[in-house]
């Protein structure tokens with residue numbers, strides 16, 4: 001078969017898919033109804049479906065290799081097939097008439113993602129910028145603020161390198177002084193956290209950066225209380241949300257932080273290279289970065305050309321979460337994590353370093369162990385059994401991400417293999 005024939009065949013096959021799917025490019029062009037995930041569970045009407053069935057349905061939407069127990073969403077999440085199919089179909093369609101598509105109907109659809117994100121984050125649309133990831137969001141802010149040499153940054157020693165990049169840039173280019181709180185683990189109470197902040201803030205502190213959910217132990221910072229604590233002190237409060245949205249329900253206005261940056265490709269399970277930067281209206285004038293200098297639209301003179309397909313897919317996946325219910329997802333994740341913690345606590349010599357306080361804990365459960373075995377060896381042993389975990393090299397610890405598509409049985413299999421690996 002020559003290449004053109006092959007290409008036509010591929011297109012016809014795809015058209016077959018598009019016709020049969022209500023979640024199609026035709027729908028996107030307005031010729032039909034945009035309804036994702038037409039087969040299996042009706043996520044938009046899932047209120048009366050019980051959790052086991054609903055979340056098994058979520059698992060069925062994924063393309064994870066057979067029998068893979070995927071406990072590493074904290075690094076990168078799996079996307080639903082319907083989102084992947086739509087993104088790839090749109091990328092293919094764009095190639096038929098690139099400029100007309102990208103700056104025409106797909107461009108308009110892409111812009112709607114900001115409105116969907118505003119709903120998802122409980123923000124106003126004018127406060128939402130579509131980025132490529134958390135790192136870019138934080139860097140955009142850090143490289144766009146006024147700074148006097150000697151001004152201080154307060155953060156912790158448990159932040160991710162992606163967030164630290166922006167802070168280090170401020171230190172290297174503008175003489176910022178970075179102060180780090182040494183984090184205890186496991187954390188015992190909210191008060192302990194607030195006391196740590198109080199003890200370290202000085203009258204020179206101009207920026208506070210905390211993770212909403214910490215990458216090391218999964219600690220959930222009480223952002224609302226911290227916002228209240230520093231109110232009126234002229235401190236820019238940046239929250240690194242990489243590990244939170246998609247796992248827990250988010251309301252940025254209620255939290256009261258100035259900036260919230262996150263990725264779409266972790267717990268939101270969106271297309272890779274997607275992110276959100278939220279900037280509260282009151283601080284927008286203080287951030288002057290070239291990327292957002294025209295306006296905050298998904299496409300602007302200063303953003304340059306975007307990949308409309310992935311940004312549209314990002315909007316779809318946020319809608320999917322909202323259809324299932326972000327609070328329901330949070331509860332599911334918390335239940336899974338509580339079970340995981342309990343099973344780990346039952347293994348002698350295993351020390352869970354995540355908080356067990358329901359207000360401070362999340363779906364991320366991390367642990368160390370007394371045996372003299374490298375965590376990379378444990379990861380390898382798990383990998384051989386089709387179980388994907390994350391190692392935390394600095395602590396010789398292991399991190400487990402319990403997202404909604406996993407279940408207690410996955411935890412049981414993991415625990416049983418862990419016991420063998422530690423034996």
Ligand SMILES: Cc1ncc(COP(=O)(O)O)c(C=O)c1O
Pocket residue numbers: 074075133134135136159160161162163211213214215240242243263
């Ligand atoms: C807390 C935190 N911040 C930032 C990042 C960086 O995310 P991205 O690579 O999507 O920018 C991560 C990634 O794991 C993270 O856990």
